[in-house]
Amino acid sequence: MSLIEFTDANFEQEVIKSDIPVLVDFWAVWCGPCKQIAPIVEELAGELEGKVKIGKLDVDNNQEVSVKYGIRSIPTLLIFKEGKIVDQIVGFAPKVQISAKLTPHFNVEV
Numbered sequence: 001m002s003l004i005e006f007t008d009a010n011f012e013q014e015v016i017k018s019d020i021p022v023l024v025d026f027w028a029v030w031c032g033p034c035k036q037i038a039p040i041v042e043e044l045a046g047e048l049e050g051k052v053k054i055g056k057l058d059v060d061n062n063q064e065v066s067v068k069y070g071i072r073s074i075p076t077l078l079i080f081k082e083g084k085i086v087d088q089i090v091g092f093a094p095k096v097q098i099s100a101k102l103t104p105h106f107n108v109e110v
Contacts, residue, residue, distance in 0.1 A: 003045040004055030008064040014053070016083040021105050022053040023098075026069075026076040028060050033092040034075045040095045041077075044102070052106045081105050 006014055006024055015022045025041045027034035038056075045054035059066040059074055069078060069085070079087040079101060087101050 002049055002054075003042050004053060006055045006057040006062070006065070008062045011057070011062075011065045014055070015080050018053055018080070018083075020051065020053055021086075021102075022055070022080040023102065024078045024080065025054075025056045026059050026066060026071045026074050026078070027056055028058060028074055031074050037075045037077075037092050040098060043095065044098065048102070048106070052102065077101075079105055 004014060015024060023041070023044070025034075025037065027038070041054060041056065048054065057065060059071055073090055075090075075092065077089040077093070077098065078085050086105050089098060089101060
């Protein structure tokens with residue numbers, strides 16, 4: 001399973017109604033820092049499979065969700081728990097920083 005592609009159509013089901021915490025990576029094809037953070041997000045998705053749901057949402061193709069959450073700069077990582085945003089990272093961040101933000105919400109060690 002690992003990395004999930006979130007869309008306007010599946011966001012409610014996959015993120016808001018998820019029974020485990022979710023990390024959403026808001027990105028776009030043309031975004032340089034998004035390309036830099038992508039391998040880190042993919043790595044975490046593999047390492048945390050089953051404990052946390054991790055996926056990407058293309059802001060150009062899914063403007064409804066992007067507007068709803070006020071995404072103005074990318075990459076933006078939003079962490080959802082029980083349907084609510086519990087933390088966020090805007091801009092590029094190293095794996096250790098992303099892991100540090102995730103750990104308290106997922107109660108897992110990375």
